[in-house]
Amino acid sequence: MELRPIGVLHTPWRSIADCPRNGRQPNPAPLCTAVVLPAFVEGLRSIEGFSHLIMVYWMDQVKTPELSFTPPFDTEVRGIFATRSPRRPNPIGLSVVAFEGLEGGDTLKVRYLDCIDGTPLLDIKPYLKSTDCEPDSSMGWLEQHATRRR
């Protein structure tokens, strides 16, 4: 189970402390980029036309995992799998981003990333509303803490 970067993410955030709670929190959401390594550019064929993508990345700056913790805005202990905290057993991050076009053949312009500048990119998947969109879903203990500002 060995990973290799397919590119790198560029965001305005230089440290974990700078990062927003999620990519939709900053208003307006800044433009970020995903630069794909030359060896993988062929994989971008036909990516135009998708309005949203799923970026999968390796949160390499994250400290040791923590299986449960009390979130800063909460009073109860929550399990890591009931949160989107980066301190996961496998520090794989995932963001649904708005895709605003390709530049120079290898650079994707996106909004709603929330990771540190320089984060290694592992995968890009097209966002499919047929399988990825659940508007009637309920968010458990996070329901009361939801933020979505644009």
Place this chain on the structure above:
Amino acid sequence: MELRPIGVLHTPWRSIADCPRNGRQPNPAPLCTAVVLPAFVEGLRSIEGFSHLIMVYWMDQVKTPELSFTPPFDTEVRGIFATRSPRRPNPIGLSVVAFEGLEGGDTLKVRYLDCIDGTPLLDIKPYLKSTDCEPDSSMGWLEQHATRRR
């Protein structure tokens, strides 16, 4: 960038050829399970109450990656990052699943998995409609091929 399984996924599908095109294609969608290893069960605290989860897994049966190919239902060559094909540079799979409860403290009952029985589980994330749901998204070249049967 080293991964470790946090559990294992159980589905009715024994080979890649058996797997549905996506987890929402079978009608009715069969009940599947995610069994979390004892060392990681603490991470499930407060997971009840989420109606949907994102399962992240390692598609260990997948052959060598292919950066572009012509999908079976298509006539044009598409890049891997414009498809959800498993033959990715990093074979990380992702499914938005309906969560139907915990059993025995370590087993999550879910629907809409599309991977092979025995697939190693890497992460469980709560599905958050505030950041993961994009009902107005467009699906590029896949728009004409969408399937969502329930």
